[in-house]
Amino acid sequence: MTSLTKKELEIxxxxxxxxxxxxxxxxxxxxxxxxxAALRSLLLVLLEKGHVQxxxxxxxxxxxxxxxxAGVFHSMIRQIANVFSGGSPRRLMAQLVENEDxxxxxxxxxxxxxxxKEVEK
Amino acid sequence: MTSLTKKELEIxxxxxxxxxxxxxxxxxxxxxxxxxAALRSLLLVLLEKGHVQxxxxxxxxxxxxxxxxAGVFHSMIRQIANVFSGGSPRRLMAQLVENEDxxxxxxxxxxxxxxxKEVEK
DNA sequence: TTCTATGTGTGGCTTTAGCCACACATAAGG
DNA sequence: CCTTATGTGTGGCTAAAGCCACACATAGAA
Numbered sequence: 001m002t003s004l005t006k007k008e009l010e011i012x013x014x015x016x017x018x019x020x021x022x023x024x025x026x027x028x029x030x031x032x033x034x035x036x037a038a039l040r041s042l043l044l045v046l047l048e049k050g051h052v053q054x055x056x057x058x059x060x061x062x063x064x065x066x067x068x069x070a071g072v073f074h075s076m077i078r079q080i081a082n083v084f085s086g087g088s089p090r091r092l093m094a095q096l097v098e099n100e101d102x103x104x105x106x107x108x109x110x111x112x113x114x115x116x117k118e119v120e121k
Numbered sequence: 122m123t124s125l126t127k128k129e130l131e132i133x134x135x136x137x138x139x140x141x142x143x144x145x146x147x148x149x150x151x152x153x154x155x156x157x158a159a160l161r162s163l164l165l166v167l168l169e170k171g172h173v174q175x176x177x178x179x180x181x182x183x184x185x186x187x188x189x190x191a192g193v194f195h196s197m198i199r200q201i202a203n204v205f206s207g208g209s210p211r212r213l214m215a216q217l218v219e220n221e222d223x224x225x226x227x228x229x230x231x232x233x234x235x236x237x238k239e240v241e242k
Numbered sequence: 243t244t245c246t247a248t249g250t251g252t253g254g255c256t257t258t259a260g261c262c263a264c265a266c267a268t269a270a271g272g
Numbered sequence: 273c274c275t276t277a278t279g280t281g282t283g284g285c286t287a288a289a290g291c292c293a294c295a296c297a298t299a300g301a302a
Contacts, residue, residue, distance in 0.1 A: 005289060013204050023249080031203075038291040040250075045289090059249055059299050073205050074220055080201070082152075083134050084194050089221040090230065093214060097234050099195055100210040107235050109211065113218045114232050118225065126259060144279080159261040161280075166259090180269050180279055243302100250297070258289075267280070272273100 002049040004072065007034065007042055012051060012072065015065040022060040123170040125193065128155065128163055133172060133193065136186040143181040 004012060014029040015021065021029075027039050034042070043063060046052045054061040077089070085091035102110070125133060135150040136142065142150075148160050155163070164184060167173045175182040198210065206212035223231070 007290065009204060035292065041291070069205070070220055073216065076201055077217065077221065080197055083130060084190070089217065090223060090227040093217055093231055094234055095194065096198065096210065096214055097231070097238060099191055100198065102211060102238070104239065106211040107238050110214055110218070111232055111235050113215055114228050117218060117223070117228050128260065156262065
């Protein structure tokens, strides 16, 4: 899975949330902001990399994501884990518990999720 | 805090683990591998960005990290959270619980960590 | 049918990342 | 003192990221 640059990721974020969109629509939703021509260039790159497909409807191309949000998430997490926790997801999560000050409620919720996980095994 | 590129991050990883090192020493430890001259160029960039300091001892400069591992970790996590969980660390962790198949032992350990967190509040 | 607003394709620009060759400097050992 | 192994500084290269101007195309309204 070819990796995504910062700007490409912003675009994928929009597509993961918005299903089928044409450039002008995507443009307005890109978090960092981007010109129309620049956006279209990036869409072509994403097309080549296989991260999106497009289909002509009327005058415009409509784009949709083809690579899964979860897959990209997973590989980004793995990269971070490699640097900060020797590749271990568990140790990564442990560091998150330490560093990202969670509210008492957050902690409760997470414990609940983990318990569910235990049961379904 | 200026952000780090892939290669710069690899170098910082080495420095976070190795305290005071000269280029030749760093070079051998960089995970992805890198030429000596290339490495030194990157060190100068890191110097300008304020991520490292250096001090001459004998013939060589010895480098050490000045930005904290935890700080960089935090900001990288925040970036990922922005894309994948609306900026919320809790939801990020929830996604990790869902996606990163943890062993039964991992789950237990994490619950324990969370319980500790609860107590110390 | 003609016009126009909306899209597209193309070519090319600037900046940054990443890398390296080569000339010069110098600590430290003989 | 002289040599040499080890570092450094400089200048510059290529590839990729990110961006945009402008000419051409055409769906759909008038």
